[in-house]
Amino acid sequence: MQQLYSSAPSSSTDIKLEPASTPGPAGNAAIFTPSKRGRGAAAAAAAAAGAGTVLVCVVCGDQAFGKHYGVNACNGCKGFFRRSVWNNRTYLCRFDGNCAIAKEHRNVCRACRLKQCFQSGMNPRAVQSERELAQNRVKDEYDAEGRGESESPQPEMTSHEVQTDSVKSECGSPQMTMENNENDGRMLEVANRVYMHNLRVLGRVEATLEAAYSVYSGPNRHSGGGGVPTQVGFTDAFFNPTLISIRTPITPTGVRVAQMPDVLQDWRRCFTLFADWCSGLMEFGRLCAEDQIVVAKNRFGPFYWWLCAEWSARIGCDGVCYANGTYFPADKNLQCLPDVSNVAERMVATLVRPIHEMAIDEVEKALVCGIIIFQDELTALTEEGKAAVREARALFVKSLHHYVQTRIKDNTLAAMRIGKLTLLLAAATNLVHLTNDNVELNDVLHLVDWGDWSTDIRKHSYSE
Template structure:
């Protein structure tokens, strides 16, 4: 997506008019992901900024900022979901005896069948074992399911299109989350959500990373993310942009309506990202005049362009680690004998026509 192409146009406010209002019910119950919405109005009238330095931000800027805050709160809520200890213990006991395979659709809409919602432990305090790799795959898949199903924009799609999008976005979701966790933990490798990390150094790896995906992620994602010093809002909005990026080859199986929906929602999130990035320099620009404002807008455009490069890097990681299955990169090319049945049945679902 071209960030310059999605910059919203400035529209003069009518003399006696008033800006359109965002629904107050949006995101009002953040304890349930099903209530989270990022719907925005693209034709909202804006007030002209006055020459007074104390003038408020244009109405559309305020609305964009509000929506950005709300999706961040939704993200925090989803990441904080934790199952009771008794439920986690019962799941472990069940997995010791149960070997029934489950279809991908059932696994996605009932993620508790894959694994419990354990607390996210983003510390990277120990080198990952094979069990850590498998546990991370399951926990991240549950997080992925919760996150997608928290967005009405996703639920507005047909079930068929939902499954197509879910099957083609887990890899990018996983890499983006792990790359940011790596920056947060400061470890050299792929930081997991269970306190472990998969190291870049081959001699320390529990499973051979034959394609060097862990090193590629660190160099092409974690280092640039650290250099850009992305704030929490930028991280979350970029995740939404990644999920709803309209890659034609990846989403070829979407219905025409599904493709149009993904395109529109993706562009909407890019506009939200643009407004957020631009607002970071807005106050300083207003204080120093138009020249500084133009410079600030230019800097915002460059920053967004660099973020879009991160989107490409995330997608390239999926292509690097799997030619046709968007899940194997998480396992770092794990031999089949190491695959637990939960991972195997979802892998098989990708291979089934």
């Protein structure tokens, strides 16, 4: 599975790149407040560039302007390390402490960034020595000139943590630069959080199959047979999803054509996955229980089709890829259920092919899942619920926009990609409505007993 971020150099030795493989200073304009030392560092970097060598920051991989605290470091990492040491700051990683640090998103995890600084050889004693020199210099200036302009013991150089290849030099004041930079880091942190959440949910499997039967003791409920209790209502099913399906491994391999039991088992397993996805999401937890049920009833349909389309695009099957190693074919001669609306064929055309052609990565897929859940401001929600849904949707949309823009530097191309991703959301919703005819036919012919818990989903999702 694709990693969210690429690894940054971890060695404390000088890293040199050939000029042909590294963008020149004009393409990566660092933004900082100059001083005598700052101009000297820039001059040294310019001299090094003129000699055919470009120094690289050993912490994040950005362009370095010489040695800082014992290693080659960019102004952003230099300032970050200095502030952290001066203020004796302690950071906490929200994940497993192994976040990759790269220049495009070095502000996402401060804990791992500081750890990378130490591992790369930055010397905290040099920071303390610099502070003492700065304090003495300020005191001398005050005594000599008899003025108090320099009461704050700050060093001459004031650096700002910036993404040098995504912030333009016209961006405004240093304070605005820092605020924008903090917002960028927050958006990327949201993207990373949702991505990791998606991985955890997809990998969640019951420790033992016997443990799944603690709530309901009955026949094997994940085999696709008649063991699922049909009298379970939606609310009980959503808050106790193992009533519907135990957490079997997600295996979207599409190795064989699905039969009737496979269709039922996939529907039930994906519902459990959906319940886990929602309940583990911070923004969903801010809704009251009643609002959670309203959202869940309405959003499972598009969430389900997005999952199936993503799996189908990944393995390249001609149909709807299921979570249990089977697939529902677009070829009507192979279908175990009548697809009168050509939903399988439509899904391949409107979702699977675009996902494959766009090469949508795992982060984008996870963020789209979040947007789908909060896509609609439903009328049945409370006023507080509507506000929470609006806020969550805006957060995920902004995070998706920022993530795409960090990957695609051309603003026009980035906007086009974001527009295409938005169209895919509409395609998933259209598939939900098209499924209505298939569901009604199955009811008339008594082909499938979906269960009481599924009735509310169909009422809310499969009708106009």
